[in-house]
Amino acid sequence: MRERWAELALLVRTAVRTDPWRSLGSLLEPLGSLMFPLFGWFLGLAVDGLLTHDGTRLTTAVVGLLVTIALRYVAAYVGTAIRTGLAERVGFAFDEEIARLAGGLPGLAHQEHAGYRDRLELLRQSQGALGQSLNHVVATANALVGALGTAVVLVLVHPLVLLLVVFALPALPLAALQQRGHARAEETSAAPARLARHLRGLALDPRAAPELRVFGLGQEVLDRLDRAWTTARRPLHRAQVVAFGISAVRSVVFAVGFGLAVGFVLWRAARGQAGAGDVVTAVVVCQQVQNQVLGPAYGLAGMGRVLRAAGRLRWLRAHAAAVTAGLGDRPAPESLGEGIELSEVSFRYPGAGTWVLRDVSVRIPPGTVVAVVGENGAGKSTLVKLLTRLYEPTRGRVLVAGTDLAEVSPDAWRRRVSGAFQDFARPEFRAAYAVGLGDLPRRDDDRAVRAALARATSADLFGALPRGPATQLGSTWPDGVDLSTGQWQQLALGRALMRPDPLVVCFDEPTASLDAPTEHALFERYAATARAGRATGAVTVLVSHRFSTVRSADLILVVDRGRIAEAGTHADLMRRAGLYAELYAMQARSHA
Ligand SMILES: Nc1ncnc2c1ncn2[C@@H]1O[C@H](COP(=O)(O)OP(=O)(O)OP(=O)(O)O)[C@@H](O)[C@H]1O
Numbered sequence: 382m383r384e385r386w387a388e389l390a391l392l393v394r395t396a397v398r399t400d401p402w403r404s405l406g407s408l409l410e411p412l413g414s415l416m417f418p419l420f421g422w423f424l425g426l427a428v429d430g431l432l433t434h435d436g437t438r439l440t441t442a443v444v445g446l447l448v449t450i451a452l453r454y455v456a457a458y459v460g461t462a463i464r465t466g467l468a469e470r471v472g473f474a475f476d477e478e479i480a481r482l483a484g485g486l487p488g489l490a491h492q493e494h495a496g497y498r499d500r501l502e503l504l505r506q507s508q509g510a511l512g513q514s515l516n517h518v519v520a521t522a523n524a525l526v527g528a529l530g531t532a533v534v535l536v537l538v539h540p541l542v543l544l545l546v547v548f549a550l551p552a553l554p555l556a557a558l559q560q561r562g563h564a565r566a567e568e569t570s571a572a573p574a575r576l577a578r579h580l581r582g583l584a585l586d587p588r589a590a591p592e593l594r595v596f597g598l599g600q601e602v603l604d605r606l607d608r609a610w611t612t613a614r615r616p617l618h619r620a621q622v623v624a625f626g627i628s629a630v631r632s633v634v635f636a637v638g639f640g641l642a643v644g645f646v647l648w649r650a651a652r653g654q655a656g657a658g659d660v661v662t663a664v665v666v667c668q669q670v671q672n673q674v675l676g677p678a679y680g681l682a683g684m685g686r687v688l689r690a691a692g693r694l695r696w697l698r699a700h701a702a703a704v705t706a707g708l709g710d711r712p713a714p715e716s717l718g719e720g721i722e723l724s725e726v727s728f729r730y731p732g733a734g735t736w737v738l739r740d741v742s743v744r745i746p747p748g749t750v751v752a753v754v755g756e757n758g759a760g761k762s763t764l765v766k767l768l769t770r771l772y773e774p775t776r777g778r779v780l781v782a783g784t785d786l787a788e789v790s791p792d793a794w795r796r797r798v799s800g801a802f803q804d805f806a807r808p809e810f811r812a813a814y815a816v817g818l819g820d821l822p823r824r825d826d827d828r829a830v831r832a833a834l835a836r837a838t839s840a841d842l843f844g845a846l847p848r849g850p851a852t853q854l855g856s857t858w859p860d861g862v863d864l865s866t867g868q869w870q871q872l873a874l875g876r877a878l879m880r881p882d883p884l885v886v887c888f889d890e891p892t893a894s895l896d897a898p899t900e901h902a903l904f905e906r907y908a909a910t911a912r913a914g915r916a917t918g919a920v921t922v923l924v925s926h927r928f929s930t931v932r933s934a935d936l937i938l939v940v941d942r943g944r945i946a947e948a949g950t951h952a953d954l955m956r957r958a959g960l961y962a963e964l965y966a967m968q969a970r971s972h973a
Pocket residue numbers: 493730733737755756757758759760761762763764
């Protein structure tokens with residue numbers, strides 16, 4: 382229960398913070414709800430006034446009726462307009478917070494947890510519900526205020542009529558039952574719904590289209606999509622059927638109570654103990670009992686959904702706080718000093734059982750160009766992810782200039798790291814901006830952008846685009862053009878070379894779309910400037926399967942099933958005649 386109050390407080394606080402005046406204005410609607418029972422009461426008074434020819438009563442009743450009608454409509458229209466505007470603003474505030482929290486988490490480790498993804502998926506789905514949260518809060522307040530007014534009027538007719546409430550009360554636990562069933566169904570269907578969304582994305586993804594066609598996978602994906610949707614919908618459908626049954630029981634029970642209440646007042650009127658006005662008031666107001674006692678139940682059911690969504694937002698807040706809590710806050714070193722040292726580093730992906738890196742210990746002197754080689758799945762990219770701090774080592778330490786990287790703020794470290802990766806982004810902006818993103822403070826600096834592209838040996842890329850650096854990328858935009866994979870890759874390399882003073886620059890096979898001589902030329906040139914010019918002792922890490930590129934590195938690390946099997950220069954490793962020499966010879970033979 383305390384949780385529910387905390388969730389409600391979160392909604393109200395967010396609304397008041399977002400727009401205090403509209404929040405105040407949204408109280409108009411509950412005030413309007415009070416007019417329902419008052420209307421019934423004045424109607425009864427009017428009937429009595431008519432039958433007894435009592436002019437004062439009749440006049441009071443008519444004025445009362447006019448005032449309640451006017452107030453009800455003014456409160457409803459003005460209040461609704463205020464509330465709708467507020468709900469929209471609150472929705473934006475929640476959407477922004479969710480995007481900021483989810484997007485701002487450092488590293489990628491949290492994304493490996495299926496639980497995180499499922500909850501985030503539910504949160505994403507309930508973003509609309511959070512936006513509408515105010516509607517539910519106000520609707521519940523309306524119903525509660527209306528119910529209170531109704532109770533007062535019923536007591537005025539006869540206190541026993543209030544017993545009608547007893548027939549409406551089962552609505553409360555029944556609504557809670559419906560709510561729980563729906564919540565359970567939502568949780569059960571989260572994983573298959575996520576799978577279905579993934580499959581739908583795959584079916585529509587232009588990048589997957591060639592493989593889907595070549596392998597004839599279209600129908601297979603559609604079949605799986607169909608199965609996933611069916612699995613996701615089944616628990617929700619079942620919950621709906623149960624909810625329908627529960628609603629039917631609720632209505633029948635209330636109908637019995639309604640008949641008894643009105644019958645009781647009629648019986649009293651027949652015996653001269655009540656007036657005709659009481660009968661009219663009872664009929665009108667007893668109908669409202671159905672709305673206004675069931676109203677809070679429905680309101681609470683709706684609130685339950687909203688509060689669950691608010692609960693998920695609280696979870697995301699707590700999760701973000703927990704993820705960032707243990708992270709260091711020291712600034713990144715100015716220069717690499719004695720270089721980078723991996724000390725007995727072992728790593729396994731969150732939730733996975735197998736060690737991907739095991740007891741890796743290696744020292745990388747400052748200013749070094751390091752090449753990482755090894756077979757597919759050996760752990761090369763994982764090594765890069767630890768250096769760029771997309772993940773934290775499971776055991777062991779990464780020391781930069783003698784400082785444990787875990788103590789450095791991830792943001793501060795990332796500002797001094799740059800890289801281009803196998804899976805590079807394809808940001809659909811203007812071409813120059815897509816490169817400038819690599820160093821946000823200089824994103825619009827044309828000279829810096831061109832210099833970065835030149836370092837990526839792609840100085841002529843803009844010349845090949847219809848509007849040069851101003852070309853809009855992405856064919857779905859007006860005047861937008863699509864690029865070849867190689868051109869996207871050139872932009873990614875340009876981005877990687879934007880930062881003026883990185884401490885680590887990682888290239889994780891970002892040149893797979895370039896031919897071997899171009900890749901070789903690119904890294905020769907880049908490595909020469911990296912070695913010559915950097916006062917910071919920056920380290921360049923290059924993952925490549927091409928030995929023609931790798932051989933000129935200062936240090937070659939050969940990764941084999943998660944361990945550093947060999948380390949040294951090309952000459953050292955060839956002399957050693959171990960794994961490197963074997964892989965090198967194999968590649969040389971295949972190119973011969
Ligand atoms: N996000 C992940 N979650 C779980 N396991 C992963 C994840 N990413 C990689 N792995 C596993 O870690 C191992 C090492 O992967 P890694 O990408 O580091 O290899 P690699 O040497 O770079 O391979 P390649 O040359 O094919 O790119 C592989 O067995 C892979 O299946």
